[in-house]
């Protein structure tokens with residue numbers, strides 16, 4: 193633990209006390225100076241195991257490019273005065289002597305005799321006040337030199353260093369030098385291509401670049417953190433890259449000279465990151481391809497800022513972090529046909545609001561690489577998204593750090609040629625089937641830090657899986673189950689595709705099983721197969737049971753309706769009934785089934801009418817049931833020895849269990865004999881109170897309703913007579 197802490201401290205100190213500032217374009221030039229300078233810093237990051245002690249224990253050596261080959265880099269630094277000579281360092285090309293309290297006394301030709309072969313020398317952060325190019329006379333390979341962070345006494349030292357024969361890169365940052373004299377480099381012979389002159393605060397707000405004109409080989413100039421507000425020049429400066437990071441410019445720097453001649457006719461890369469620029473008036477940058485306006489105040493863009501009049505060949509534009517207020521992007525802001533890459537990251541632009549981003553903001557543009565990370569898409573609908581971006585021939589699209597849950601992933605299918613799609617931290621919760629199969633060229637897909645719990649096998653078809661070279665899904669709340677097993681297998685078989693190499697945050701964990709990584713999660717294949725078929729079976733069985741139960745309950749509920757319907761359908765023409773009436777012996781003409789509460793009606797109304805007037809003999813259990821017999825026997829016998837059956841429906845009939853029994857029994861009886869029940873209703877029974885059997889009977893049989901009004905009473909008896917006409921004795925039927 194202590195060792196690791198120490199290592200970190202050591203690295204941190206190194207990084208603070210770095211020797212070189214700024215980075216030139218890495219691969220754009222055929223020579224490898226900036227690469228070697230970067231590697232010098234990079235070497236500090238490598239594992240202790242890949243370093244070795246060298247130079248008589250004064251130094252650490254390594255080989256950053258090929259860690260197991262012979263070391264090329266040596267760090268003999270931070271001895272703060274204890275180092276008294278430079279040891280022999282055979283094979284070393286890059287030597288760092290930072291923080292050794294070296295003074296002008298030590299700077300002699302003899303001092304460097306042990307390292308005449310090296311290419312790159314870092315003398316940064318020492319106490320050198322004076323230097324002369326003659327000290328490096330014997331170092332024929334010296335290509336890059338850093339004298340940053342030394343308290344140089346005179347600016348002529350800079351001229352002297354730039355004149356070291358063969359030197360291609362010089363870093364003289366933080367040397368406390370004021371504004372260089374305009375004539376300082378006149379008649380100079382210098383091979384330097386890269387010149388870092390950062391953090392030398394000038395004492396005037398205008399930087400006169402005329403001084404650099406005699407440096408005919410100069411390609412890359414860095415003037416970072418120099419308090420520059422304006423720049424000016426009396427001669428065209430033929431540099432290719434200019435870095436003005438973190439200065440004080442309020443306006444786009446003046447780049448036009450008299451007669452509209454360009455001040456930087458060969459400039460291809462201009463970084464104005466971290467200034468305070470809020471507008472662009474005019475620009476004369478005929479070759480500018482890359483413009484970096486990150487972290488400025490470009491809040492209100494206008495149509496002509498980036499057009500071809502100002503920037504005829506502009507290819508890449510960075511407008512990251514210009515927020516402050518919601519920026520305004522009017523129609524045609526990016527109508528520059530040469531523009532290929534645009535970044536609008538971290539601007540809080542409300543793409544869903546028409547006032548903030550007009551519908552044609554990206555019109556007349558052929559942007560292929562668009563980065564919109566960290567803005568607002570809160571309420572954007574698919575239609576507006578297509579209106580804004582649909583016409584762009586996108587190859588790379590970054591939408592990370594936006595809430596995109598309203599946007600359908602399928603909307604992105606219009607970008608058929610997409611090669612890279614970044615959807616990190618976009619709150620996506622699910623992936624539709626074939627979500628990425630429409631992108632025939634997609635090789636890089638980032639879905640990390642979302643809310644994805646499961647991934648279906650159908651999300652990525654075979655071709656998509658073969659094609660993807662990078663697929664990040666880390667930091668999603670995976671529910672590890674059988675459904676995710678296929679994904680785990682894919683994950684384990686393609687570690688290069690899924691794991692970030694630079695990042696230790698490779699979190700693929702099971703949200704449902706704390707502390708378990710996706711890679712460690714496993715389930716027996718058979719268990720999954722079994723559970724799969726089990727699931728199918730359970731679903732099938734449940735469906736079957738539900739259907740059966742439903743049918744059964746329906747059948748039960750409508751059992752009488754069904755029986756009566758069947759009965760009606762297959763009923764004969766009354767032959768069985770007639771045979772029964774002719775051949776059987778009957779004690780009664782009509783069996784009357786009624787609730788005992790309706791007895792008064794039966795005695796006072798029904799019996800007088802049917803018995804006295806029509807001469808029918810009724811079976812009324814109050815009167816006719818044989819006492820002492822079982823009541824069921826009584827019912828059965830009475831029903832069987834009656835020609836017809838009359839039911840007296842009423843509210844009380846509903847409540848009487850014996851009545852319901854009689855009804856059921858009688859229904860069976862009449863069905864056997866091809867007959868029908870006679871139904872009279874003596875009061876209004878609500879249908880919701882009726883039993884299923886009563887409902888069924890009322891639906892299939894014409895019933896006769898009793899009412900106390902005179903006309904109605906006559907009609908009631910008339911209808912009842914008609915229903916009984918088969919059994920009314922001749923002469924008994926009165927007109």
Ligand SMILES: *[C@@H]1O[C@H](CO)[C@@H](O)[C@H](O)[C@H]1NC(C)=O
Nearest residue numbers: 217218219220221222224227
């Ligand atoms: C830079 O060059 C190295 C080796 O020449 C190469 O591996 C790398 O891909 C290049 N990088 C870029 C960005 O072109």
Ligand SMILES: *[C@@H]1O[C@H](CO)[C@@H](O)[C@H](O)[C@H]1NC(C)=O
Nearest residue numbers: 275276277278294295297298
């Ligand atoms: C540099 O010179 C000082 C004397 O001015 C001496 O003490 C010191 O050891 C020298 N350092 C090296 C590395 O030679």
Ligand SMILES: *[C@@H]1O[C@H](CO)[C@@H](O)[C@H](O)[C@H]1NC(C)=O
Nearest residue numbers: 277278279280302303305306
């Ligand atoms: C060169 O290195 C040797 C041994 O590494 C050392 O003894 C000698 O003093 C060094 N020469 C100089 C001029 O520093």
Ligand SMILES: *[C@@H]1O[C@H](CO)[C@@H](O)[C@H](O)[C@H]1NC(C)=O
Nearest residue numbers: 351374375376377378379380
């Ligand atoms: C540069 O050279 C010209 C003549 O070739 C001379 O007049 C001028 O003084 C020189 N300037 C410097 C700074 O050496």
Ligand SMILES: *[C@@H]1O[C@H](CO)[C@@H](O)[C@H](O)[C@H]1NC(C)=O
Nearest residue numbers: 369370371372373394395396
């Ligand atoms: C700025 O620096 C130059 C050169 O050292 C000096 O001549 C000039 O007086 C300084 N100006 C101010 C305002 O300090």
Ligand SMILES: *[C@@H]1O[C@H](CO)[C@@H](O)[C@H](O)[C@H]1NC(C)=O
Nearest residue numbers: 448449450451452453474501
């Ligand atoms: C410079 O350019 C501007 C705008 O393009 C134009 O109006 C002006 O006439 C030009 N001046 C010269 C001297 O060409």
Ligand SMILES: *[C@@H]1O[C@H](CO)[C@@H](O)[C@H](O)[C@H]1NC(C)=O
Nearest residue numbers: 408409410430431432457458
């Ligand atoms: C600058 O560009 C011009 C053409 O505009 C070209 O002739 C010249 O060689 C370039 N100079 C450098 C140093 O690239």
Ligand SMILES: *[C@@H]1O[C@H](CO)[C@@H](O)[C@H](O)[C@H]1NC(C)=O
Nearest residue numbers: 522523524550551552553555
């Ligand atoms: C921007 O373009 C849209 C669509 O053509 C149009 O409706 C709108 O009026 C334009 N805005 C301005 C300010 O011209």
Ligand SMILES: *[C@@H]1O[C@H](CO)[C@@H](O)[C@H](O)[C@H]1NC(C)=O
Nearest residue numbers: 698699700707708709710712
């Ligand atoms: C999960 O993986 C990470 C990184 O690979 C590792 O640091 C961690 O210890 C693992 N956790 C478990 C529980 O295996």
